[in-house]
Amino acid sequence: MTPTDARLVEQALAGSQDAFRALVDRHSRPVLNLVARMVRDDGVAEELAQDAFVKAFGALRTFDPAYKFSNWILRIAHNVAIDHLRKSRLPVVSIDDDSSGRDMADVLADTREPSAFDRAVQGDFREDLEAALAQLRPEFRRLVVMRYLEDLSYEDIAEVAGLPLGTVKSHLHRARAALGRLLADSGWGPGPPGHEA
Amino acid sequence: MTRNVNGEIREWLEAEAAGRADEADVRFRSVSRELTRPLVPAGFADAVIARIGAARAAADAYSKRWVRIAVAASVVLVGGVGALVPWHVWMGALLASVQAVAVGVGQVIVGGRAWVSGGFALWNGLAEAAAVVGRLLLGPVPIGVLALNLAVAVCAFGALRRLMAEQEN
Numbered sequence: 082m083t084p085t086d087a088r089l090v091e092q093a094l095a096g097s098q099d100a101f102r103a104l105v106d107r108h109s110r111p112v113l114n115l116v117a118r119m120v121r122d123d124g125v126a127e128e129l130a131q132d133a134f135v136k137a138f139g140a141l142r143t144f145d146p147a148y149k150f151s152n153w154i155l156r157i158a159h160n161v162a163i164d165h166l167r168k169s170r171l172p173v174v175s176i177d178d179d180s181s182g183r184d185m186a187d188v189l190a191d192t193r194e195p196s197a198f199d200r201a202v203q204g205d206f207r208e209d210l211e212a213a214l215a216q217l218r219p220e221f222r223r224l225v226v227m228r229y230l231e232d233l234s235y236e237d238i239a240e241v242a243g244l245p246l247g248t249v250k251s252h253l254h255r256a257r258a259a260l261g262r263l264l265a266d267s268g269w270g271p272g273p274p275g276h277e278a
Numbered sequence: 279m280t281r282n283v284n285g286e287i288r289e290w291l292e293a294e295a296a297g298r299a300d301e302a303d304v305r306f307r308s309v310s311r312e313l314t315r316p317l318v319p320a321g322f323a324d325a326v327i328a329r330i331g332a333a334r335a336a337a338d339a340y341s342k343r344w345v346r347i348a349v350a351a352s353v354v355l356v357g358g359v360g361a362l363v364p365w366h367v368w369m370g371a372l373l374a375s376v377q378a379v380a381v382g383v384g385q386v387i388v389g390g391r392a393w394v395s396g397g398f399a400l401w402n403g404l405a406e407a408a409a410v411v412g413r414l415l416l417g418p419v420p421i422g423v424l425a426l427n428l429a430v431a432v433c434a435f436g437a438l439r440r441l442m443a444e445q446e447n
């Protein structure tokens with residue numbers, strides 16, 4: 082039977098290195114995913130993810146088993162990434178910066194865009210979606226990653242990001258709207274129906 | 279199997295535009311399946327464990343007996359050397375330090391006084407100049423010129439308003 086996170090934490094506190102290694106193995110992918118999406122540099126992300134686990138180990142005694150370990154470690158990783166971004170001040174595009182001045186209705190009504198069919202066949206949609214996500218501000222991108230890549234609930238995201246539930250929902254709405262505009266600008270969505278990828 | 283990506287995006291954007299947040303959430307989840315999940319590099323857990331070991335070693339360094347002995351020996355050595363220096367040398371150094379601080383504070387006070395008095399002198403000059411200009415303006419000719427200017431300005435403003443009202447009509 083697979084031990085729970087809380088049990089592994091207990092064992093790690095008792096001095097079991099294997100228990101902490103199991104926690105790292107179990108949570109490294111979501112931690113790395115979140116940090117990598119926030120800092121957009123795989124090398125830096127790996128180092129920051131390691132930092133997060135080292136910090137978690139140092140603070141293991143403060144972990145409250147009443148909460149999810151996954152949320153706790155993601156929160157530490159999230160704070161490590163935020164600290165890094167504050168220090169490096171990476172350039173980002175505002176989520177509200179719609180240089181085309183188009184709103185959602187314009188995007189839906191616009192049928193002048195060329196077909197995306199050919200590019201879709203070549204698998205360009207993934208690239209465009211990745212590019213659109215990369216253009217979001219880190220504070221919005223992190224929410225998209227937690228919600229749609231890591232399947233966290235709104236409540237868990239609020240706990241990890243330290244935001245009120247309503248703010249999480251409204252920020253996700255704005256992030257999706259911005260992604261929609263960016264994808265439409267790349268030729269996706271409003272073209273003639275029936276295009277398959 | 280093929281996917282109608284454009285159709286999925288359209289459905290998502292329609293739900294978004296119509297304010298159906300829950301549906302938009304589900305639709306975008308479908309679209310976001312395209313996003314890649316990073317692979318964890320081989321040896322990631324080993325690297326973490328190694329860093330924890332290094333951090334522990336650094337933290338434990340002082341707890342080693344020989345490190346404690348070395349630190350204690352250094353303290354005793356510095357204390358012993360200090361004890362060999364005659365007391366009047368220590369007192370002389372202490373008095374010199376106090377004197378240096380006192381001189382510094384005195385210079386700051388003198389500089390501050392000069393700055394304040396300079397400010398008052400400038401203010402006095404400005405006040406005198408303002409008084410001279412005020413006396414000149416109180417004469418009948420300047421008052422007349424000012425009144426004339428005011429009258430011309432009022433007339434011009436009225437004419438401008440009438441002109442704008444006509445244009446609006």
